[in-house]
Amino acid sequence: MSFPRPLRRSVSLSPARTLRLVVLGQSAVGKTEMIYRHVAVIDGEMVHFEILDTAGQEEDSLQIEEKIKWGDGFAVVYSVTDRCSFDEVMRLCFLINHLHASPKRSGAAEQPPVVIVGNKKDLQFDRMVSTEDGENLSKALKIPFYEISTRDSYEEPVAVFGSLYQELLRQGHFSPGSFKRRTVSKLMEKIPKMQASSTLNSTGRSLSFNSFRDYIPE
C-alpha cells in the first residue's frame, strides 16, 4: 500500500535585489505619502525598494544632486492640483539625465529609469493639470507617466516602483555594492521601522535626511 506523497510547494527565490529610488518634486505634492521601504516578489525575485524623498523647497540643489547620484531609479512627482509643480517636472528630468549620463549606458539614447507621477488625482475639482498635459509631457520626454492618488490607493505607488524595477532589469543596470552604495544601505538600516515592509502607513510623516550628506564618503 502506498501513501500519497504530501504535496510540497517549493518556492525558490533568487537572492534579494535592492533598488534605490529617489522621489523628487516640489513641496506638498505628496512625496512623503509614498512608502519608504517596500519588499515585493516580482517574477520570483525578492526585491527590496529603498526609497528616499527630497524635501521640496527646503533642500539646496547640492543635496538634491547627491540624492540623485545615489539613486538607481527616479519618480518625479507633481500634484495635479498645482501647475507650478508640473512645470518643475521637466527641469528635474533634465537634471537626472545630466547627472546619470554615463558612458556605460549604451550609446546616447539610454536614459536612466525615470517615471513621471501626477499625484492627487482624487482631487478632481481642484485640478489644474489635465491627464492630457501629463501624457503630452510623457511623450515629449519619452518617460512613462502615471496618475495616482497616494491617499486612495496603495497599489498605484507600488505599480510605479514595479515599473521602475522592470526598466532597470531591462537596462541590466543593477549595480551591486560600490562602497558608497553599501554605506548608504547601512544608513537605511537605521531608519526606524515606522513605514517598514509592504504596509503603507499613509499617516506616517517624513523621515528626515538632513544628515544624508554625512554618510557619503568623500
Ligand SMILES: Nc1nc2c(ncn2[C@@H]2O[C@H](COP(=O)(O)OP(=O)(O)OP(=O)(O)O)[C@@H](O)[C@H]2O)c(=O)[nH]1
Ligand atoms: N487629496 C490628496 N491629498 C494628498 C495626496 N497625497 C498627499 N496628500 C496630502 O498633500 C499634503 C502634502 O503631502 P506631503 O507628502 O507632505 O508632500 P511632500 O511632497 O512630501 O512635501 P515636502 O515635504 O514639503 O517636500 C499632505 O496634507 C498630504 O496628506 C493624495 O493623493 N490626495
